[in-house]
Amino acid sequence: MSEMKNIKNLKEFSTSADRFEGANLLCPGCAHSIIVREVLNATNDDLILSAATGCLEVCTAVYPYTSWDASWIHIGFENASTAIAGAEAMHKALKRKGRLKQERDPKFVAFGGDGATYDIGFQWLSGCFERGHNMMYVCLDNEVYANTGGQRSSSTPIGASATTSPAGRVSYGEKMNKKDMLAIMAAHGAPYVAQVAPNKWKDMIKKIQTGFAANGPVYINAMSACTTEWKFLPEDTIAISDMATDSLVFPLYEIIDGTKLNITYRPKTVVPVEEYLAAQGRFKHLFKDEYKYLIKEWQERVDAKWDYLQRREEASV
Amino acid sequence: MQKSGWSEFEIGAMLRSFEGATNNIAITHQEDRPYSKSNSFTASVADWRIVKPVFNKEYCIDCQFCWIYCPDISIISRDKKMIGIDMDHCKGCGICVEVCPTNPKSLLMFPEQQDEEAALSEWPAKEKKEN
Known part of the structure; x- marks a missing residue:
């Protein structure tokens, strides 16, 4: 087991040498690269990475360029998880047979968007977690298929306007509720499952390091504010992320061994969900008189979820 | 190439x-x-920019918020000090300016054509807090 990187404060963290490069083609203000930087900088160990098809993959591997300073593989939309699980299984086998050229313990990390995680790669991801590979899967959850022009995914929340669930005269946009991916992954019995947000960097680093130290498959759901599809100005990425965590739309918590739930961030002042919705163009239509009841429902849903999380934390189940 | x-x-x-x-x-x-x-x-993605961040060292407190939140690895920090901006990779998103906590801000956005010396000379003064 390699030594864990000691990160006490942001000044110390800023001495990290990034292994993710600029001149990738992600939109200005994209939260994806903020998350990727925080994940990669959380360790000094060797990294073996994969990415599912999505914004992150198409923007960081534009032939003839790569933006990754570590081993990185892309195969298909659905199999970022199995690609990295295969690498992990190979590493384990070579190590057992004593055929590794250098004795190293790399970390295996797969990145996927919410489309690749909640929908298309779900079966593959589930298989990896069942087999118990020693890997980390990071879902960059921007609640939409941003790469292909903003189609809804099963992570898209109620009321959001997406190109395949547009808001208009007859519809208020997406009608299905967001899938609770963390509960599903925890139900696999994974040793560590957590929700993170890039604006709470310290919480995120701690969770990523806990994930690296865990023995078995780790699922990280990272909230990734999308300036293009959520429709806000690029400089507001962190402000929107703050609203998301402070309004408890994205509560930050972790589930250990599939059962024990801990809430890791409690906002000092809880922001009304209405403010979070009002800051984004994709919810603009909810503020019409006929759809205002949806905002009330949103608040009730978020409150109920927060209440549920608190009760679970208290009962330690 | x-x-x-x-x-x-x-x-x-x-x-x-x-x-x-x-x-x-x-x-x-x-x-x-x-x-x-x-x-x-x-x-380089420098041609994406229409506005650029200008760094005023005088007001910087090296809190490193700009470093951690920069999506494009364009804030150069060495030995716990913020030393400059990588203009080849900055896309001009403006996150660094938004998260800068100093008063006045030590990073501000200016039009891409703006001369840096001129930008520094017209830096705003400290804002008084309104209660």
Whole structure:
């Protein structure tokens, strides 16, 4: 087991040498690269990475360029998880047979968007977690298929306007509720499952390091504010992320061994969900008189979820 | 870089980030890395910008908020100090300015054509807090 990187404060963290490069083609203000930087900088160990098809993959591997300073593989939309699980299984086998050229313990990390995680790669991801590979899967959850022009995914929340669930005269946009991916992954019995947000960097680093130290498959759901599809100005990425965590739309918590739930961030002042919705163009239509009841429902849903999380934390189940 | 025609591409492609063997990339900073031509570090997205951040060292407290929240690895921090902006990779999103906590801000957005000296000379004064 390699030594864990000691990160006490942001000044110390800023001495990290990034292994993710600029001149990738992600939109200005994209939260994806903020998350990727925080994940990669959380360790000094060797990294073996994969990415599912999505914004992150198409923007960081534009032939003839790569933006990754570590081993990185892309195969298909659905199999970022199995690609990295295969690498992990190979590493384990070579190590057992004593055929590794250098004795190293790399970390295996797969990145996927919410489309690749909640929908298309779900079966593959589930298989990896069942087999118990020693890997980390990071879902960059921007609640939409941003790469292909903003189609809804099963992570898209109620009321959001997406190109395949547009808001208009007859519809208020997406009608299905967001899938609770963390509960599903925890139900696999994974040793560590957590929700993170890039604006709470310290919480995120701690969770990523806990994930690296865990023995078995780790699922990280990272909230990734999308300036293009959520429709806000690029400089507001962190402000929107703050609203998301402070309004408890994205509560930050972790589930250990599939059962024990801990809430890791409690906002000092809880922001009304209405403010979070009002800051984004994709919810603009909810503020019409006929759809205002949806905002009330949103608040009730978020409150109920927060209440549920608190009760679970208290009962330690 | 010599670009290949469509029929010359391999079905699978492997790109090397560095020239030759590398060790301890995780503790080697950009200036000491042997980047290869296929590393996007050697490319530039400077032409994406219509506004650019200008750094005023005088007010900086080295809190490193800009470093952690920069999506494009364009804030250069060495030895816990913010030392400048990588203008080849900055896309001008403006996050660094938004998260800068000093008063007045030590990073501000200016039009891309603005002369940096002129920008520094017209830096706003400290704002009084309104209660």
